[in-house]
Amino acid sequence: MSQKPTIRPFCAVLASAAIIGVPATATSSTDTPELSHTTVLSDLENPWDMAFLPDGTMFFTEKCRGLSVRLPDGEVNNLLGMEGTEGYATTTDDLVCQGQAGMNGVAIDPDFDENRTIYVYSASSMSDPRTNRVLRLKVNSDVSNVSDRTDIVDDIAYKPAPTDHPFGDAGAHNGGRIRFDRDGRFLYVTTGDTHNGEVPQSPTRLGSKVLRIDRDGKAAEGNNPPEGFDPRTFTYGHRNVQGLTFHPKTGQPIVTEHGPWHSDEVNALVNGGNSGWDPRPNMAGRGDCPDDYCGYEPNQNEGMDPKERAAYMPLTDTETYPDALQPAWKNNNLSQGISGADFLTGDQWGAWNGRLLVGFMGIGFGGTPVGQRISMIDIAEDGLSVNDVAEMPLPMGSARFRSIVQGPDGDLFVAVDEGAIYRITPE
């Protein structure tokens, strides 16, 4: 790791002060807030995730650049840069970016005041073939650099080469969200199927899993996967999970899962559960498939009725796996790029207090509307159904909503692929 003193380019600091306050009218209910927004940061490169300290300090990742932090006064320090980047306090050439992969999730240790520890999920070339890793890092006293890198997980699946599939480049279906549970006890890590038919139901390959680990990367006490599974497995049989949060009352982990040209899902996880994704060839009535992955069949390149598609290649295959986790919501059988998720809490949000927010990046394929939006979902407390779904009236318009995080003062922060992080305030 080379050391380079730096702060972020001045323009980003200026941008952090920019205010674009455009109120948006909420729904007709009198108990719903009006929203305004400010642009916290702009001119970013694919911002992917954020994590906050109680004082508003915001760590954030950019997929092909690395880890940075915005301090409460607006100053931005670039902490950990990836291969080919400049201007970071530390650069590490094994951290690589390709396709959907790169530096993804970031989480702050619940005991940060004592241990100054944070975690990031990143693709790495340190292994051959490449893997995704969870890095544990120590933040220095003035929040200008990181050190003491320890890769607490170094064997998460990564797609090493292109295949004949939609979005078929290397690095696809890479998962990447990491969050501590509400007790601050264990770290959850979401992974993707890497366009590999074998990975989702594999007991040992760390893709298509939600991992639950301790701060050293060891399996969390109480994990209950089937016999023979990697003990770090909390749930398995996922396709590509990019949203992860925890129910504010029950603490149950809730994830969002990208659908295969149909049926984005919201799933409430149960320890040891199978989410029911199995894209292997010659399974469940399907034959051979391109590069042994049936995930977009029966017709991966042309549109067709999403319900017909779902019947042929379900995201949750309850016929093969009758005990599979049941989705709480399936986005009306459409796939529109479901991504970040968080619960909205606090009285200032009025009727929306307690709603699950889910961001959509938008995909316009086969007649499906692009669908860029943030949905507000009233999810049942048992996580098995939804009572209501509404669209958040966004003051800044639509975008590719990658990450959604409620900040320490209750405002909402959203990162969009267009290169900005917005702050949304209820009034």
Add this chain to the structure above:
Amino acid sequence: MKRRCHQAAPLHASLRLSFDSNTTYLEKTTMKRPLFFGITAALTIGWASAQAADMSAGKTMFADACAQCHGPTGKGMASFPSLRGRDTDYIESRLKQYRAGERVGANSSLMIPNAANLSDDDIANLAAYIAENFD
């Protein structure tokens, strides 16, 4: 220098053909009234160029159909590629390949249906807008 509109090419070609012949009506007419023809041709070519390089139409189409993946400034997002620095030839060529159902790259599944119903004018407008604005 930006490439001129592609619709002008057939007009040039037809003119060249007519001047190569000794028997066409066009030649006889133009030989008798060369100045009139020259003005007419210039106006026609200019009109065709303006039509092809309809930046406003290209901008609207880009905002409606392209910006959601390539970004409002064409710099690319996520796994969708940047369009910056691409000239009109490149954009037109790619869009016509996608329109013909040809697979070019990992996002062909998205691009082929998006390009399927584009007219030559649509493609020219998009290419001109992208090449002009996303250097």
